Amino acid sequence: MAEVWDAVVVGAGIEGSVTAFHLAKNGCRTLLIEQFPLPHSRGSSHGASRIIRKAYVQQHYARMMNEAYPIWEQVERETGTQLYMKTGGLMVGPRSSKQLAETERSLSGAGSEFERLSSDDLKLRFPNLSFPADYRAVLDPEAGVLKADKALRCFQDLFVKYGGRIHDEEKVVRIDPGDVVTVHTSKSAYKTRKLLLLPGPWAGKLLGPLGLHPPLKPVRISVLYWREKQPGTYALKKGFPVFVDHTTLHKYGLPCLEYPGIFKLCYHSGPVIDPDDRDGVAGSRGNQEIVRMMCDYVRKHFPGLESVPAIQESCIYTNTPDEDFILDRHPQYRNIIIGAGFSGHGFKLAPVVGKLLCELAMDKQPSYDMTPFSLDRFHNTATPQAKL
Numbered sequence: 001m002a003e004v005w006d007a008v009v010v011g012a013g014i015e016g017s018v019t020a021f022h023l024a025k026n027g028c029r030t031l032l033i034e035q036f037p038l039p040h041s042r043g044s045s046h047g048a049s050r051i052i053r054k055a056y057v058q059q060h061y062a063r064m065m066n067e068a069y070p071i072w073e074q075v076e077r078e079t080g081t082q083l084y085m086k087t088g089g090l091m092v093g094p095r096s097s098k099q100l101a102e103t104e105r106s107l108s109g110a111g112s113e114f115e116r117l118s119s120d121d122l123k124l125r126f127p128n129l130s131f132p133a134d135y136r137a138v139l140d141p142e143a144g145v146l147k148a149d150k151a152l153r154c155f156q157d158l159f160v161k162y163g164g165r166i167h168d169e170e171k172v173v174r175i176d177p178g179d180v181v182t183v184h185t186s187k188s189a190y191k192t193r194k195l196l197l198l199p200g201p202w203a204g205k206l207l208g209p210l211g212l213h214p215p216l217k218p219v220r221i222s223v224l225y226w227r228e229k230q231p232g233t234y235a236l237k238k239g240f241p242v243f244v245d246h247t248t249l250h251k252y253g254l255p256c257l258e259y260p261g262i263f264k265l266c267y268h269s270g271p272v273i274d275p276d277d278r279d280g281v282a283g284s285r286g287n288q289e290i291v292r293m294m295c296d297y298v299r300k301h302f303p304g305l306e307s308v309p310a311i312q313e314s315c316i317y318t319n320t321p322d323e324d325f326i327l328d329r330h331p332q333y334r335n336i337i338i339g340a341g342f343s344g345h346g347f348k349l350a351p352v353v354g355k356l357l358c359e360l361a362m363d364k365q366p367s368y369d370m371t372p373f374s375l376d377r378f379h380n381t382a383t384p385q386a387k388l
């Protein structure tokens with residue numbers, strides 16, 4: 001008789017890899033299936049860096065981050081790899097910004113420290129930034145950079161260390177629900193008691209045949225890097241923080257890390273695409289406009305950077321209308337668990353996302369209120385609004 005797995009996880013991005021790690025660590029015999037050869041750069045988890053911060057508008061994420069940090073540290077210890085570099089995080093916006101006020105409220109509510117910077121403080125502390133006199137900032141002292149590609153590898157290595165199996169270059173092509181689910185791939189078929197779907201931008205393609213159509217939009221993000229005029233101006237070593245601008249749709253930046261002397265500064269939006277054709281016609285549409293807008297932005301606010309990007313790469317967000325994640329069971333097939341819609345901010349939270357999905361798979365009471373992450377919230381048509 002075919003072997004029955006305790007759990008099969010589909011998708012070896014950061015969310016699937018961390019979920020698989022928690023399952024294996026909790027004694028579940030787990031198989032992690034990935035369509036592409038690992039590592040790859042076609043989904044959402046590639047690249048050297050991501051922002052980690054507690055400064056969130058939504059308090060549920062600020063609270064979850066209190067648990068995420070110790071797990072990141074534990075993985076660093078267990079693998080002997082530095083993954084987190086503390087830089088502090090600067091959230092800027094107009095003095096009247098509701099988002100900044102709510103960020104302060106949620107940091108306080110989560111028991112986390114922060115500093116409030118006036119326009120004068122901002123000028124004094126960060127002379128290489130230029131913002132109007134009616135701007136202010138919130139500084140999150142615990143924020144920093146995660147070494148993303150290393151982090152992904154660490155979680156996959158630990159998963160294998162705890163007895164998990166990874167099958168890459170194997171695409172899931174059909175799912176037959178049941179008390180024991182059958183997962184058909186391009187190479188084989190597997191039986192499992194619990195199936196966890198973490199397919200990133202491909203979520204729509206896997207969920208549709210299971211009768212689920214949540215309003216998910218895969219969006220192509222241009223990852224833009226800008227050369228310093230004077231090397232070292234925005235360097236991590238010199239203590240330049242990670243940065244989020246809360247004016248209208250966000251712009252965000254990370255101090256020079258992956259390419260020496262080159263600062264990463266991106267726009268938190270882009271064209272809706274098919275993940276199998278990320279850089280095709282739809283993906284390129286609007287890119288020139290975004291680059292032009294970002295050139296203007298750099299000229300205005302980052303006077304120490306060349307105002308033409310030195311490097312351009314791509315990555316994909318999978319957005320929900322309210323930018324909250326989906327972490328839930330299939331409403332009909334309760335042993336199928338879904339993690340999707342990480343809306344461009346899921347990396348830092350993956351340690352807690354994985355823990356919650358593992359709890360659902362092991363039929364334990366989840367450690368957090370799952371209401372913000374429920375699939376059925378979309379029946380009430382959430383108002384689209386950039387939050388973070």
Ligand SMILES: Cc1cc2nc3c(=O)[nH]c(=O)nc-3n(C[C@H](O)[C@H](O)[C@H](O)COP(=O)(O)OP(=O)(O)OC[C@H]3O[C@@H](n4cnc5c(N)ncnc54)[C@H](O)[C@@H]3O)c2cc1C
Pocket residue numbers: 010011012013014015016033034035036042043044045046049050051052170171172173198199200201202203206221222223266315316317340342343344345346347348349
């Ligand atoms: C430019 C950019 C900047 C970001 N910045 C930040 C940040 O600063 N901080 C932060 O916290 N987050 C950030 N994020 C968000 C974060 O990176 C994502 O939320 C996270 O990587 C999502 O991971 P995932 O595992 O859901 O998706 P993915 O990494 O895409 O993983 C899904 C995997 O499933 C596989 N798969 C799909 N379908 C199948 C199938 N049928 N069979 C087998 N395998 C399948 C895919 O190949 C893929 O490997 C950023 C994202 C981008 C794009």
Ligand SMILES: O=C(O)[C@@H]1CCCCN1
Pocket residue numbers: 051052053244250251252268344345346388
């Ligand atoms: O998750 C983050 O911290 C960043 C903030 C800005 C948008 C992209 N993601």
